[in-house]
Amino acid sequence: MERIPVLEMGEFLMVTIQVDMHDRLASALLEDLTEAVSARGIRGVLIDISALDVVDSFIGRTLSMIASTARVLDAETVVTGMQPAVAITLVELGLSMPGVRTALNAERGMTELRSALSDGAQGGIRGGGRGHDT
Amino acid sequence: MSGDVESLVLELLNGRRQALLEAWISSQEAAAGSGWSTASDPDFVRQSTELLDALAAAVEADGFTVTAPGYKEVHRLLAELSGTHVRLGHTPSETAAAVFSLKDAIVATLGSDGGPDGVEDGQLGGVDRLVQGLGLITFDAYVRGREQVIRNQHEELLELSTPVVELWEGILALPLIGTLDSQRTQMVMENLLSSIVEHEARIAILDITGVPTVDTLVAQHLLKTVAAARLMGAECIISGIRPHIAQTIVSLGVELGEVITKPSMAGALQVALRRLGYTVRHAEPAS
Numbered sequence: 001m002e003r004i005p006v007l008e009m010g011e012f013l014m015v016t017i018q019v020d021m022h023d024r025l026a027s028a029l030l031e032d033l034t035e036a037v038s039a040r041g042i043r044g045v046l047i048d049i050s051a052l053d054v055v056d057s058f059i060g061r062t063l064s065m066i067a068s069t070a071r072v073l074d075a076e077t078v079v080t081g082m083q084p085a086v087a088i089t090l091v092e093l094g095l096s097m098p099g100v101r102t103a104l105n106a107e108r109g110m111t112e113l114r115s116a117l118s119d120g121a122q123g124g125i126r127g128g129g130r131g132h133d134t
Numbered sequence: 135m136s137g138d139v140e141s142l143v144l145e146l147l148n149g150r151r152q153a154l155l156e157a158w159i160s161s162q163e164a165a166a167g168s169g170w171s172t173a174s175d176p177d178f179v180r181q182s183t184e185l186l187d188a189l190a191a192a193v194e195a196d197g198f199t200v201t202a203p204g205y206k207e208v209h210r211l212l213a214e215l216s217g218t219h220v221r222l223g224h225t226p227s228e229t230a231a232a233v234f235s236l237k238d239a240i241v242a243t244l245g246s247d248g249g250p251d252g253v254e255d256g257q258l259g260g261v262d263r264l265v266q267g268l269g270l271i272t273f274d275a276y277v278r279g280r281e282q283v284i285r286n287q288h289e290e291l292l293e294l295s296t297p298v299v300e301l302w303e304g305i306l307a308l309p310l311i312g313t314l315d316s317q318r319t320q321m322v323m324e325n326l327l328s329s330i331v332e333h334e335a336r337i338a339i340l341d342i343t344g345v346p347t348v349d350t351l352v353a354q355h356l357l358k359t360v361a362a363a364r365l366m367g368a369e370c371i372i373s374g375i376r377p378h379i380a381q382t383i384v385s386l387g388v389e390l391g392e393v394i395t396k397p398s399m400a401g402a403l404q405v406a407l408r409r410l411g412y413t414v415r416h417a418e419p420a421s
Contacts, residue, residue, distance in 0.1 A: 082366050084327030084366065091323075102364060104330065
């Protein structure tokens with residue numbers, strides 16, 4: 001069966017989705033990632049969806065589920081490179097993915113993950129929000 | 135009788151098209167009112183010529199039935215012709231009169247020939263029907279042309295009213311003016327998101343100073359925009375909240391969640407700069 005490759009880089013996992021996601025593929029990705037996070041002590045997961053033009057509610061929900069599952073297993077998830085049209089679709093579908101970190105591109109996503117992990121290490125408590133000072 | 139007049143007109147269109155064209159153009163000039171000459175618009179003569187060509191083919195194929203498929207080309211050319219009139223700023227009646235003047239041209243050209251081919255009163259009915267049909271098509275096209283102009287202006291207005299400006303590297307500002315309905319929200323969202331990509335922005339300031347009222351629907355639209363920007367990795371600050379709008383938001387029970395809000399754009403810019411690690415301070419006095 002077709003699978004989306006999951007790259008391991010130190011304590012991070014990297015996934016770039018470059019094919020049209022269908023439901024089976026999304027479910028398989030959720031399983032693969034959960035397995036990998038729990039088996040190898042992963043702290044951060046980066047999912048790049050810049051090549052994804054179309055997203056339906058199932059894919060959106062799967063992305064949310066990946067983040068929530070990873071959080072339970074003590075790993076942060078960042079979704080990067082979302083296309084404007086995809087963002088609008090997800091919001092219109094009511095899937096604003098609270099609790100999922102986002103970044104404009106993979107590079108910024110990595111920075112975000114690193115700073116999130118160091119925040120967590122310093123503060124001892126990891127909050128869901130992104131806000132620090134106001 | 136009707137068959138006779140059809141062949142008569144067809145013969146006229148085929149045999150003496152040039153004479154008919156000249157007669158029509160001069161009567162169109164007369165009909166369209168003073169201060170306008172077809173000589174000033176080369177398009178116009180070309181369109182009239184093409185129209186007569188197409189009309190000849192259509193009458194040959196389908197007689198005087200203007201709704202028949204043979205008249206497709208005539209419909210297109212009439213739409214183009216009325217577009218020219220719209221562009222020149224002619225009124226609907228001037229446009230219609232220009233087309234109706236074709237009847238005068240046909241009658242005059244038939245009559246001037248003299249002899250047995252001269253048109254009889256009874257045959258004029260057929261010509262009337264044809265020209266009236268053409269006039270109605272023109273009028274439809276004229277109204278459609280106007281509506282298109284209105285639609286284009288509406289779109290331009292939407293574009294104009296939702297500018298996105300870069301305040302600082304990585305900081306965008308979006309001054310919202312006027313009421314936010316679903317259509318405008320969509321526009322604002324698209325503009326904002328594409329600007330986020332273009333400028334690689336991290337923070338967007340939505341300034342609602344120019345939004346007259348905030349009800350639950352407007353608040354929902356704002357929150358949608360914030361959520362979409364967040365999905366793209368940019369944080370939103372809502373600024374320009376006037377006191378009575380703050381009261382309305384609270385009394386409506388709108389939950390703004392973790393969105394940062396500031397009374398003024400200046401305050402929002404300060405927050406944004408701090409987020410990006412900039413500090414703003416007074417320079418040393420020059421003297």
